[in-house]
Amino acid sequence: MVLNSIGLDKKMTVELANDLNQLLANFQIYYQNLRGVHWNIKGKRFFDLHVKFEELYTDANMKVDLIAERILTLGATPLHTFDDYNKAAKVPVGHNVSRDEEAVHLIVNSLTELLKIERIILDKSGEANDEGTNSMMSDFITEQEKTVWMLKAWLNEPI
Template sequence: MSVTILGLDKEKSTVLVENLNGLLSNFQVYYQNLRGLHWNIKGKNFFELHVKFEEYYTDSQEKIDMIAERILTLGGTPLHTFGDYSAKAKVPIGKNVSEDVAAVTLVMNSLSELLKIEREILNLSDDAEDEGTNSMMSDFIAEQEKTIWMLQSWLG
């Protein structure tokens, strides 16, 4: 078995990089959705959701950087073009969403897609004995599960 400088199996690290680039792409789409929701939200919940979507996109921006840096740590190159992001996107794209329930539902559905990707990466990182990626995915998953619960509560 060929190993990286981190002591990880090279082949498994390559698979992790590919999957992390998929997550990175989906987070970029999610981030852009949140920016659009922040800008375009209307109605009686404007003030509450305008601030909440800003909180979410700021958090996403940090996670995007963490994912890209993990890809680099594993010896890969983070994707960085909109074409790459679009090709790998599984997160629903929200265009001209301004109504509160539709906006919150979009965020919830996006997080659900991100969770699927993260759980797959968690399984791969566990198999590769990659504790760095494993820990990051565990943290993301726990936080996003709680966010989904809160969004479901907001929807009633």
């Protein structure tokens, strides 16, 4: 096994960086969805959702930076073009979403996809003894599970 400068298996870090790039691409689409619903939300719940979506996109923007910096820490290059993001993303893209429930469903569906990717990375980073990536994924998952629960409660739907 060949180790890199931070003591991780080089082969495993390449795979983790690739997975993190997939997560980065999906987070960028999620972020754009949040910006879109923040800008376009209409109706009686405008004030509450407008503020909530801003809170979520601010958080997503910070996470995008954390993911990109972790990719760099592992010795790889983060994806950084919309073309790359669109090719790698599985998160649904929201087009002109302005209705409250449709917007919240879009965010829940996006978070569900992010959680799937993050759990894969969590498992792989554990196997690689990559505590930095593992800790980041654990934190993301914990926070996003709570967000999904809250949004599902707002929708009056079971988790």
